[in-house]
Amino acid sequence: MAGTLRVNPIACTGHGVCAELLPELIAVDEWGYPLIDPRPVPGALERGARRAVSACPALALRIARIEEPARSG
Amino acid sequence: MNTALNEETAPEDLQAHLSRYGAVPYRGRTSTLIPDLEASGLTGRGGAAFPVHRKLAAVARAKGTRKVAVANGAESEPASRKDELLLRIAPHLVLDGLQLAAEAVGATEAHLYLHAAPGPQILRALAERTAQGVDRLPVTITQAPPRFLAGQETALINRLGGGPALPAFQPPRVSERGLGGAPTLVQNAETLAHLALIARYGPRWFRAVGTPEEPGSMLTTLYRARVRTEIHEVAIGTPLRALLGDGPQAQAWLVGGYHGTWLPLPQARELTLDHASLRTFGAAPGAGVLAALPADRCGLAETARITTYLAAESAGQCGPCLNGLPRIAAALTELAAGRANLQTRANLERWSGLVTGRGACHHPDGTVRFVRSALKVFAPEIDRHARGQCAATSREPFLPLPDRAPASEQDWI
Numbered sequence: 001m002a003g004t005l006r007v008n009p010i011a012c013t014g015h016g017v018c019a020e021l022l023p024e025l026i027a028v029d030e031w032g033y034p035l036i037d038p039r040p041v042p043g044a045l046e047r048g049a050r051r052a053v054s055a056c057p058a059l060a061l062r063i064a065r066i067e068e069p070a071r072s073g
Numbered sequence: 074m075n076t077a078l079n080e081e082t083a084p085e086d087l088q089a090h091l092s093r094y095g096a097v098p099y100r101g102r103t104s105t106l107i108p109d110l111e112a113s114g115l116t117g118r119g120g121a122a123f124p125v126h127r128k129l130a131a132v133a134r135a136k137g138t139r140k141v142a143v144a145n146g147a148e149s150e151p152a153s154r155k156d157e158l159l160l161r162i163a164p165h166l167v168l169d170g171l172q173l174a175a176e177a178v179g180a181t182e183a184h185l186y187l188h189a190a191p192g193p194q195i196l197r198a199l200a201e202r203t204a205q206g207v208d209r210l211p212v213t214i215t216q217a218p219p220r221f222l223a224g225q226e227t228a229l230i231n232r233l234g235g236g237p238a239l240p241a242f243q244p245p246r247v248s249e250r251g252l253g254g255a256p257t258l259v260q261n262a263e264t265l266a267h268l269a270l271i272a273r274y275g276p277r278w279f280r281a282v283g284t285p286e287e288p289g290s291m292l293t294t295l296y297r298a299r300v301r302t303e304i305h306e307v308a309i310g311t312p313l314r315a316l317l318g319d320g321p322q323a324q325a326w327l328v329g330g331y332h333g334t335w336l337p338l339p340q341a342r343e344l345t346l347d348h349a350s351l352r353t354f355g356a357a358p359g360a361g362v363l364a365a366l367p368a369d370r371c372g373l374a375e376t377a378r379i380t381t382y383l384a385a386e387s388a389g390q391c392g393p394c395l396n397g398l399p400r401i402a403a404a405l406t407e408l409a410a411g412r413a414n415l416q417t418r419a420n421l422e423r424w425s426g427l428v429t430g431r432g433a434c435h436h437p438d439g440t441v442r443f444v445r446s447a448l449k450v451f452a453p454e455i456d457r458h459a460r461g462q463c464a465a466t467s468r469e470p471f472l473p474l475p476d477r478a479p480a481s482e483q484d485w486i
Contacts, residue, residue, distance in 0.1 A: 009391035010242045010433045029427050033392035 002040045003063035005049060009033075011060035018052040018061050025049065040066060074282050074290055074308040075315060082162040084194040087201040090165040097169050097207055098272045099176055104133050106177040106272055113276035114288040115268065119145060119224070119261030120332075120360040122348065125268065128258060131248035132178040135256035139182070142175035142210075143233065143252075144168075146262040147188040147217035147224040150330045151382075151475050152362045155292035156262040157188070158304050163266065164198035168212065170265025173272050175210050178258050183210040186229055188217045218485050219475060221331075221386035225434055226259050228388075237485035239388050240434035261360075263292050282308040287347045291361050296472065298322050298367035309358075310347045317365040324368045325450050327472070329359030331379050332439025335372065335446040355446070364472060371465035373454050375472055376447035377405040382474050383440045388485075394437040397428035401444060411458045418455070421448065 005025060007018075014032035024045055025037040041049045041063065053061045085093070100106055111126035132140060144167055148156040160167055168185075175183045185195070191214050202208045215233050217223040223238040230251050232238035244250070251257025260268070267289060271279050280288040287309045295303045295316055307316060317326055319342045326336040328346075334356035336344065344350045351357055366372055384398035404421045407413045425445055428437035448455070457464060 008242045008433075009393065009431055012392060014392050029393065031392055031396040033396075033431070 002066045003049075004038060004040055004066060005036050005052075006062055006064045007034055007036055008060045008062075011058045013058045013060070015057050017055050017057065021055055022048045022052040026052065034061075074306065075311060076306045078158055078162065078292075078304045078306060080158060080162075080304070084162050084164055084198070087165060087198065087205060087207065090163075091207075094166075094169075094270075094273060097172060097269075099173070099209065100272075103177055103179040104130075106173060106268075107133065109271060109276055110268065113271045113279040114283075114286075115264065115271060115279065116287070117261055118263040118267065118291055118360065119148070120150075120329075122357070125260065125264060128248060128260070129174060129177050131246065132180075132256045132258040135249050137256050139253070139255040140178055140180045141182045141184065141252045141255050141257040142171060142178060142180035143184040143186055143229065143257060143259045144171040144262050144265050145186050145224060145226075145229060145259050147186050147229070148261075148360060149188060149217070149219075149221045149224040150332075150360055150362060151221070152294060152296070152330050152364070152473055153360045154294050154302065155304050155361060159263055159266060159292065160187070161192055161194050164195050165202070166266040166269050167262045168198060168202060168208070169269035169272075170260070170267070171212065172208055172210065174258060174260060174265060174268055178256075180210065180258065182252075182255075183208075183212045184233055184252075185212050185214045186217055186224075186233065187214060188219065188223065190216055220388075220485060221383065222388055222434060222436060223485070227434070229259060230257065232486075239390060239485055240436075242433035284310040284347055284349070286349060291346075291358065293346070293361035293363050296327075296362075296364035298365065302473075307346065310345050310350075313344050313346055313363070314342055316346065316363055322368055323365035324370075325366045325372055327362070327364040327366065328356050330362035331383060331443055331472075332435070333357070333359050333362065333446075334442060335366075335376075335450040337450045355442070366471060367467075369465060369467040370469070370471050371409065371454065371463055372447060372451040373405070373409040373458060373463075374465065374468070375470070376444065376451070377402065377409040378470060379472055379474070380405050380440065380444055383436070383443070387436060388434070391432045391437075393428045393431040397424045398437065398440055400424050401428070401440070405444065405447075408455055408458060411461050411463070413455075413459065418448075 019026040019028045027035045115125045116122040227241035228238040247257045283289045381402040384402040387394045425441045
């Protein structure tokens with residue numbers, strides 16, 4: 001299943017575990033909060049992405065299905 | 074159309090209201106108003122300009138025995154005064170709209186959300202309607218805390234549910250799961266007044282003013298030099314200079330309020346008040362706040378002051394907004410004070426990029442739009458300030474801010 005990584009910015013507390021586990025797709029900004037590659041997770045990184053999701057201590061990271069519509073205003 | 078609303082106007086009582094506009098045109102069935110709203114082209118007047126018929130249709134088709142309709146009168150933008158005035162001088166029009174929208178979506182509950190304690194006009198209007206059996210649903214009033222984000226749709230839902238008025242992250246759409254999980258319609262107060270008129274006079278009447286793509290009129294709050302604040306109902310597509318003037322007394326225009334955009338003069342002088350025109354400058358009408366910054370004021374100082382307020386109004390829930398906005402505000406204050414160093418502008422650019430798109434709500438994005446437009450429009454001033462100069466001759470603040478900036482957790486309730 002193709003998906004993209006999404007962070008819930010309210011839940012995220014900037015532990016940075018995700019960026020350590022998946023530096024290919026996640027960096028941290030100067031305050032420690034994740035900067036996430038918005039493109040679909042490539043097949044080769046899917047396992048790593050799932051690992052980052054389950055390792056997040058704040059349960060703030062998930063993989064969203066591509067067809068999920070963006071929020072309207 | 075460009076009509077100044079008289080703030081001294083006495084509110085129309087129910088009898089006068091009904092004899093002027095006729096009875097509240099209930100349709101007797103849900104959904105029949107929605108095609109008329111679609112044909113009218115009415116969009117939300119709270120700032121986002123979302124097509125009204127689509128929101129109503131979503132709630133009407135959502136499953137649930139309990140459904141909720143909310144009139145949002147909590148304009149939290151401190152520069153916008155139009156909903157407050159409308160609710161004061163024409164409460165029955167808004168309340169008609171709430172009942173009609175509630176009927177159209179099959180709502181079982183109606184709410185009115187206000188940014189202050191309800192004025193006597195509203196309480197009297199509701200009492201009259203109850204006494205004369207005009208309302209199909211009783212209306213529950215809830216007061217919003219005096220915060221910039223309290224009128225945001227998910228914050229409103231949280232507040233009506235008894236919690237703090239904090240925005241939520243990517244909730245299911247409130248039209249599917251809003252208050253207490255019930256499908257919920259939230260419409261701005263002015264939008265409901267337009268809806269009440271469209272229900273009576275039809276889409277063709279509504280389209281008599283405005284542009285074919287953006288029909289109708291909208292309320293604007295106007296700030297100009299040496300004139301007191303005025304609320305005008307104007308046709309969408311009205312030239313901005315007809316509202317703000319474009320003489321030498323103005324140095325820049327602000328459209329769309331504090332999440333809006335500074336426009337340079339004279340480059341922007343041909344723009345009109347509609348999305349199609351304003352888009353060419355990256356701007357939008359928003360909730361109709363329009364200001365002409367007088368030539369004797371400092372645009373940087375104004376921007377720094379407003380941004381400091383916006384930073385303090387962050388709900389503090391999302392890391393980038395919590396960390397970024399105060400730094401952006403501090404950097405702008407340095408620029409305005411002529412204390413900036415070589416790093417300041419680079420920092421501003423980087424932080425602006427870092428906060429954009431990373432909040433649960435649009436607060437960081439709106440703030441950055443405002444800041445970036447200032448950096449562009451007031452670029453010559455930034456250079457002047459770097460040399461220790463400032464073209465302004467008056468230090469008196471121009472754009473309004475609330476007297477008291479609340480800051481404690483309690484203030485969200």
